[in-house]
Amino acid sequence: MANSPQAKKRARQNEKQNAVNKARRSRIRTHIRKVEEAITSGNKDAAVAALREAQPELMRGVTKGVFHKNTASRKMSRLSARVKALA
Template sequence: MANSPQSKKRARQNEARFAVNKARRSRIRTFLRKVEEAIASGDKEAATAALRAAQPELMRGVTKGVYHKNTAARKMSRLTSRVKAVGN
């Protein structure tokens, strides 16, 4: 347990940051799940639209420090290749 005023403040800040990051991560996962569902349904237009919507969300997660940039790049690359393969 935090004892000094500074450590108490840091604990409060960590809780607040954790909540914000959790919400961001959840939002990004929702966008990625929509892409996955569109790919599974075989609808290329829907998958492409969902991917276009997911890309800025994923990159925003990088900017905010939720994901590492290489992680986001890897996810986008794999999703893009899977969307391109839909309907072939």
């Protein structure tokens, strides 16, 4: 347990940032799920639109430190390939 004032403050800050990161991660996963649902339904237009909405969310997650850059790039690459294959 945190004893010093600075450790207590750091614990409070960590809780707040944890909540922010959790919400951000959840929003990104929701966008990815929408893309995957559109791919599953076979609707290419909806999949492309969902992918366009998901990309900035993923990259924003990278800049905010929620995801590693390569992780986001890998996810975008795989989703893009699946959308492209819908033809």
